[in-house]
Amino acid sequence: MTTLDRNEIWAQAFELGQLILESPEVLTYKEAERKMQENADINSKTTKFREMQWQYDRLAEHGTGPHLNGLRQDIEALAKDLDSYPEVQAYKAAMKRVDELLKSVTDLIAATITEKAAE
Secondary structure (H helix, E strand, O other): OOOOHHHHHHHHHHHHHHHHOOHHHHHHHHHHHHHHHOOHHHHHHHHHHHHHHHHHHHHEEEEEEHHHHHHHHHHHHHHHHHHHOHHHHHHHHHHHHHHHHHHHHHHHHHHHHHHHHHH
């Protein structure tokens, strides 16, 4: 087994990252993101959603109360509306596949380390 210094490990990690960027999962994610961003209605609603979420977070810092319930319900309704768009659905599905890929790579690295450390 070859011993690598920290810089060599970082170089290998960078290379792995580049390979992941070229994976079908990431390419599909990027395409879904592009299509979602091309939809002006989605962009407008996404901006409004973020603003409402920011406002909710600021108000929640100062306590709870009925004033938050209405805002939370509005946020949930807008999220449901956004989820009805095929572009958003495709984006979320693609994001899930990328997350699964990254988790499987992480799990494989951890399993390899655990297995090899026990030798």
